[in-house]
């Protein structure tokens with residue numbers, strides 16, 4: 001008896017080749033940056049890091065450690081109520097490393113730190129400001145948690161000179177309690193996205209949704225409507241992939257045609273741009289998309 005479902009053809013991508021890893025490792029040598037791209041062995045590395053336009057090259061950096069205070073059922077990050085303290089030198093060191101690396105677009109993300117009074121918002125904002133001081137040409141996207149609904153913390157990050165504020169709703173309202181940590185709420189996430197836009201109306205706001213968790217068409221439509229109602233500019237759709245058997249199972253492998261259908265539907269609903277595909281992650285070619293759709 002089979003113990004796992006076979007992956008459909010469209011998800012069988014080659015693991016990034018050793019050549020890619022060598023190039024990446026070389027680029028990163030001595031910079032002491034933790035890229036999600038590398039650590040999660042993301043299949044999109046060639047697309048994001050490569051390409052002809054170096055000013056669009058995108059990477060995702062993880063701040064505030066590798067241990068999260070939450071435990072979402074789709075996520076393989078380590079969990080603890082008391083992660084190690086923040087590294088006070090991280091904002092400065094990250095900015096210095098990014099300046100030397102010479103990327104076009106960086107996505108900064110972090111674990112959730114419910115153990116800290118400000119959820120790490122000040123640390124996050126300081127990192128953004130330091131990057132903008134040292135390397136003002138780099139476009140910065142912050143992919144944050146919900147700060148347990150503390151809107152002042154959202155505003156603090158939104159007003160720290162970043163270009164894109166991302167916060168992921170991950171799934172529909174109906175599925176949220178089954179998918180995300182119990183402290184995460186769909187309405188709370190909408191409030192985060194709304195507050196970021198209100199704090200700085202020129203900011204691009206962005207969210208990401210995983211497909212294949214059992215969501216219905218109707219639920220997805222309603223989710224997109226809610227997101228547009230709070231002026232979210234960008235949405236991305238990708239296939240949920242189960243990290244291990246202890247995580248929730250995949251209900252459906254959504255076909256590339258269906259991803260394309262949702263891309264069209266979302267554009268028709270007024271999103272500025274949409275990335276949608278089985279292997280798309282929220283940061284997928286984000287630099288290229290921003291340059292093509294916002295700066296032009």
Ligand code: SF4
Nearest residue numbers: 037042045048283284
């Ligand atoms: Fe890195 Fe995100 Fe691109 Fe993957 S999709 S390579 S994590 S920037």
Ligand code: SF4
Nearest residue numbers: 068070071072075112
């Ligand atoms: Fe993973 Fe983010 Fe959930 Fe933490 S809050 S468990 S990092 S998805």
